[in-house]
Amino acid sequence: MRINGRVKSFSNLGFANLVKCHPPPTGTQYSIAIISDENSWINEFIVSLKYHWLLQGNEIFHTHYEKDLINADFCFYLGFSKIVTKQTLAKFKHNLVVHESDLPLGRGWSPLTWQILEGLKLVPIVLFEAEAGVDSGAVYIKSLMQFSGYELIEEIRRIQGSESILLCQKFVQDYPEILGSKVIQNGESTFFRKRTRFDSHVDIETSIAENFNLLRVADQKNYPAFFEVDGNYYELQIRKASKPDSV
Numbered sequence: 001m002r003i004n005g006r007v008k009s010f011s012n013l014g015f016a017n018l019v020k021c022h023p024p025p026t027g028t029q030y031s032i033a034i035i036s037d038e039n040s041w042i043n044e045f046i047v048s049l050k051y052h053w054l055l056q057g058n059e060i061f062h063t064h065y066e067k068d069l070i071n072a073d074f075c076f077y078l079g080f081s082k083i084v085t086k087q088t089l090a091k092f093k094h095n096l097v098v099h100e101s102d103l104p105l106g107r108g109w110s111p112l113t114w115q116i117l118e119g120l121k122l123v124p125i126v127l128f129e130a131e132a133g134v135d136s137g138a139v140y141i142k143s144l145m146q147f148s149g150y151e152l153i154e155e156i157r158r159i160q161g162s163e164s165i166l167l168c169q170k171f172v173q174d175y176p177e178i179l180g181s182k183v184i185q186n187g188e189s190t191f192f193r194k195r196t197r198f199d200s201h202v203d204i205e206t207s208i209a210e211n212f213n214l215l216r217v218a219d220q221k222n223y224p225a226f227f228e229v230d231g232n233y234y235e236l237q238i239r240k241a242s243k244p245d246s247v
Helices: 007-012 043-055 111-117 153-174 177-181 208-217
Strands: 031-035 059-063 072-077 092-099 122-129 139-146 225-229 232-236
Touching: 031 043, 043 059, 043 153, 072 153, 092 153, 111 122, 111 153, 111 208, 122 153, 139 153, 139 177, 153 177, 153 208, 208 225
Parallel strands: 031 059, 031 072, 072 092
Antiparallel strands: 092 122, 122 139, 225 232
């Protein structure tokens, strides 16, 4: 879907009343592409990101398919699980990815989930330039996400999604000066493997406390926590509750 930075486009998106509250766009406008998986949870956060950039007069193009990407100044890869070709990267001045680890440590898949399973409460999040090597490009921005250790998956995603959007906004807002802050990755690299449904398996011989982080990060819709008894499989659901009344 291609969206031009004009009031008519805001109206089509249902933003007509909000546009009246904002001054006309000023400063440099850019063409910005966004690609995400069609079923990614981050799509609901991308809506506010597109609105923010539209208000600034930028031209926005959002797709879920690499073949549909068109030339633009920037392309942001958010919640996109595939590795794109060099030909696709060449369509843009900058290809930007948000990743939840202190690169080059923690390259690979589902870095936030793996680190929460390790018990971390402070998790780095970076915006970096995509290159041919997996998660190997220069880092432009690094921030920290803070968790209490009691958030469930929706709360975890709310923190992750909000911080991801802020990093994307900052890059465009501070461009091109932000290019001077890039840090080339160096040193030892580590990789997280791609998670599967089996990674949500709960060993019933262990305690709830031992499995609490696993229950927190389990996607209750797509990858629910489960356990097995004598070849029979059962799903587990977890949600926050209020303190029970005293007896």
